[in-house]
Structure formats: structure tokens, C-alpha cells
Amino acid sequence: MPTASSSLTWSHDFDSALTRARDAKRDVLLDFTAAPM
Amino acid sequence: MARYLSEHLETVRVHVRDQKDEYKRLSERYNAQWTPTVLILDADGEERHRIEGFLPADDFLSQIALGLAKSAFQRKDYGEAERRYREIVDRFPSSEAAPEALYWAGVSNYKATGDPSALRATTTAFGQRYQDTAWAKKASVWG
Numbered sequence: 647m648p649t650a651s652s653s654l655t656w657s658h659d660f661d662s663a664l665t666r667a668r669d670a671k672r673d674v675l676l677d678f679t680a681a682p683m
Numbered sequence: 684m685a686r687y688l689s690e691h692l693e694t695v696r697v698h699v700r701d702q703k704d705e706y707k708r709l710s711e712r713y714n715a716q717w718t719p720t721v722l723i724l725d726a727d728g729e730e731r732h733r734i735e736g737f738l739p740a741d742d743f744l745s746q747i748a749l750g751l752a753k754s755a756f757q758r759k760d761y762g763e764a765e766r767r768y769r770e771i772v773d774r775f776p777s778s779e780a781a782p783e784a785l786y787w788a789g790v791s792n793y794k795a796t797g798d799p800s801a802l803r804a805t806t807t808a809f810g811q812r813y814q815d816t817a818w819a820k821k822a823s824v825w826g
Contacts, residue, residue, distance in 0.1 A: 654685040656696040660709055663693040667726040673754050674724040675692040675747065678706065678715045680699045 684740055691751055692723075723750025731757055745775035749784060756791060765791035782813035786822055799825075 789805025
């Protein structure tokens, strides 16, 4: 989602992000994109 | 927007071409067939909300907030869910998410308290705004 990408640091490792989410009891935003990285 | 997202979520991006294998694995797992598709997942990886297609910033943020509220509702944290739903109505009153959030804020309050007046108050609130939405029709039964 281009509007979400400007100054945000994205993880590209889903499994690690899910582990962090479980540890921190947070939700996950998963963005499937074709926009330039 | 970036601060809001990073404060509330682990943010993961998977690119259709640059991460072909990971894209295939995760798009099949979550049946994502288009880009952009943004999913809000709970901490167990269960999908709680889906956004397909581009949205302007405020609409996008209101949908993210809706996903966070849905996730709280699903884990039966009704107080947190109601707070998040009402925040959507307050912060993004003109968004498509707002009438849905108003409806579920009432449901969340009822689930938390067992007090049916929460539902009647929601019907009353729909008499003041969002009258022409499906959510107003759904809430009309409580009046």
C-alpha cells in the first residue's frame, strides 16, 4: 500500500514478525505489494 | 501514519516479484490474489481484516483501525474493542469504516456489560448520523 510505505520500516521476514507479535501480544499488518521496494 | 502503524502493529511487506517464493507461500496461505492486499492478523496469524486495493491515507488508516478493533473483539477484549471502534467514529467520521465502527462499538459495550441499553443507545445514535447505511438498518432492530 503506497500510502503506508513512506517512512515506515518494513520487515520482510513474516515468520520472525509473527514471533515478535506473539511475544508482544500485538497484531500484524501484512502487505502484499507490487510497488517498488 | 508511519508512527501509528509502528506503534500498533508488526509491519511486514511481501513483494510479488522480489520475494517470489515468500509471496507464493503467504498468498496461498491467505488467499491473496491481488495487490495491494493488506491483512490485519492477530498474534496467532489469524486474519481479522482485509483491505484490497489502494486507499487514500485517511481511509487506509480508518481501515487499519477497524482491523485492530476487530482483532480486540475476536479475543473478547470488549473494552479495548469498544475504545478502538469509538476512536474510528471520532477520528474518521466521514470514512466508510465509521458506521460499521459505530455499530460494533455498541455491540462491544453490550458484550462487556450485558446491558441492553448499550444497543438502544446505538440505535439512537444512528438516528443522528449514517441513517442511509446498512449498519443503521441492522441497528434499527434494537430501538
